[in-house]
Amino acid sequence: MASIPVVDLKPGVKIASAVHTPLGGVLFNKGKILLPRDLDILQAFLIQQVEVEGSESKSVAGKDAGKNGQAQAQSTAVEALEKSPQDQLHTEYDRMLNLIKSSFQSILASELPVLDLRNQLEALIAQLRHYNVLTFSPRGMNEYDYMYHNGILSALTSYLIAQWYGLPQKDWMQVAFAGLLHDIGNAKIDPKVLYSPLPLSSEEVEEMRMHTTYGYQMLRNSAALNEGVRLAALQHHEKVDGSGYPLRLTGDKMHVYSRIVAVADIFHAMTLKKRYRKAQSPYMVLEQLQSESFGKLDPAIVQTFINKVTQFHNGTRVRLSDDRIGEIIFSDRNHPTRPLVSVNGQIINLIQERQLYIENIV
Missing domain, CATH: 1.10.3210.10 (Hypothetical protein af1432)
Structure with missing residues (x-):
C-alpha cells in the first residue's frame, strides 16, 4: 500500500482506504477500482493523495509525496488567482x-x-x-x-x-x-x-x-x-x-x-x-x-x-437568424425579444419581420 498524488493515478488501480471529501464525507469506499471519470472527481474535490494497493506506486511516498501535495495545492491556488x-x-x-x-x-x-x-x-x-x-x-x-x-x-x-x-x-x-x-x-x-x-x-x-x-x-x-x-x-x-x-x-x-x-x-x-x-x-x-x-x-x-x-443595452451586437450581424438600437418592453436592430445602416423591426429572430449575442 502506498500514498500517491492524484495527478499520478491511472485508471484501474484499487483504493486501499476510503477517500474522504475535505468536509469528511465518503467520496470513494475502500476497494473501489478507479475509472477514468473517478480521476476527474478526485481532482474536482482537490484531493491531493490517495492510498492504493499494488507495488508499482511504492516509489512515491512519505515526505516526497507530502511535498508534492503541498506544491500542487499551492499551484492550484496560484492558478485560481490567474484565471x-x-x-x-x-x-x-x-x-x-x-x-x-x-x-x-x-x-x-x-x-x-x-x-x-x-x-x-x-x-x-x-x-x-x-x-x-x-x-x-x-x-x-x-x-x-x-x-x-x-x-x-x-x-x-x-x-x-x-x-x-x-x-x-x-x-x-x-x-x-x-x-x-x-x-x-x-x-x-x-x-x-x-x-x-x-x-x-x-x-x-x-x-x-x-x-x-x-x-x-x-x-x-x-x-x-x-x-x-x-x-x-x-x-x-x-x-x-x-x-x-x-x-x-x-x-x-x-x-x-x-x-x-x-x-x-x-x-x-x-x-x-x-x-x-x-x-x-x-x-x-x-x-x-x-x-x-x-x-x-x-x-x-x-x-x-x-x-x-432581455434587459439589453443599446449597442448590443447580435446575430440574426439569417446570419446577419447588427446592433440593438431600441427595445420595446412589450416585445422584449424583438427589438429594433440596425444592420449596415438598415433598421430592422423584428416585431414586424416575424420570420427573423435573434440567434445569439455576438
Whole structure:
C-alpha cells in the first residue's frame, strides 16, 4: 500500500482506504477500482493523495509525496488567482458537474451528499455575477450528460428567478437545490429508456414519467432539504391548467419552487443540444415560454424571467437568424425579444419581420 498524488493515478488501480471529501464525507469506499471519470472527481474535490494497493506506486511516498501535495495545492491556488472570471465560473461549474454525476450514480446505494453539494453549489453561485442566462454554454459538453447540465443550469437560473420574483433570501439556496435535483428520479429509470435514441412506446413514456415520483421518494429523507425541494422533483411537470403530471395539479396547488423550476427546466431543455436535436435560439425559446404562460406555466414567473434576461443595452451586437450581424438600437418592453436592430445602416423591426429572430449575442 502506498500514498500517491492524484495527478499520478491511472485508471484501474484499487483504493486501499476510503477517500474522504475535505468536509469528511465518503467520496470513494475502500476497494473501489478507479475509472477514468473517478480521476476527474478526485481532482474536482482537490484531493491531493490517495492510498492504493499494488507495488508499482511504492516509489512515491512519505515526505516526497507530502511535498508534492503541498506544491500542487499551492499551484492550484496560484492558478485560481490567474484565471479570468469566466474561467473561474467554468471551473466551479465543472466541479459541480463531476459531483452531481457521482451523486446521481450512487444515490441508489448511499445517501445523497447534501453537505458536499451545498458547498459546491455555494462556490458556483459565488461566480453568479459572471453567468448570463442567455449566453452561457458549458465547455466540452458530452451530450450524454445533458441531464446533469440541465440540473446545474436550472439551479443557477432558478436561484436568479427566486431573487427577481421577490422570494425571501432564505429560499434562494433551497430553490437552487430544487433546480439541481429536480430530475434526480431519472437515476432509477432504465438507462435503455432514459437514453433511447428512438421514440418511446406508451409503456416507456409512463416509465419516464415515474421519475417525478421517484425523485420525491429519494429526497424525502434528506433533512437538509426543505419540502419545496422535494415537491419540485414531484411537480416540475405539472401545468397551471391541470394538464401536467403526475397528479394533474392546478397552479394554485403547485409549490412556488415547482413553478420556478418548471420555467428554468423548460428553458434549458430547449436551449441545450441533445443527441436527437440541435440547441434552439434562446430568444425563440423565450417567445415559446411566453406562449406557454397562457395555461401551462405561471405567467408572473415567466414574465419576470423574460423581462430580466432581455434587459439589453443599446449597442448590443447580435446575430440574426439569417446570419446577419447588427446592433440593438431600441427595445420595446412589450416585445422584449424583438427589438429594433440596425444592420449596415438598415433598421430592422423584428416585431414586424416575424420570420427573423435573434440567434445569439455576438
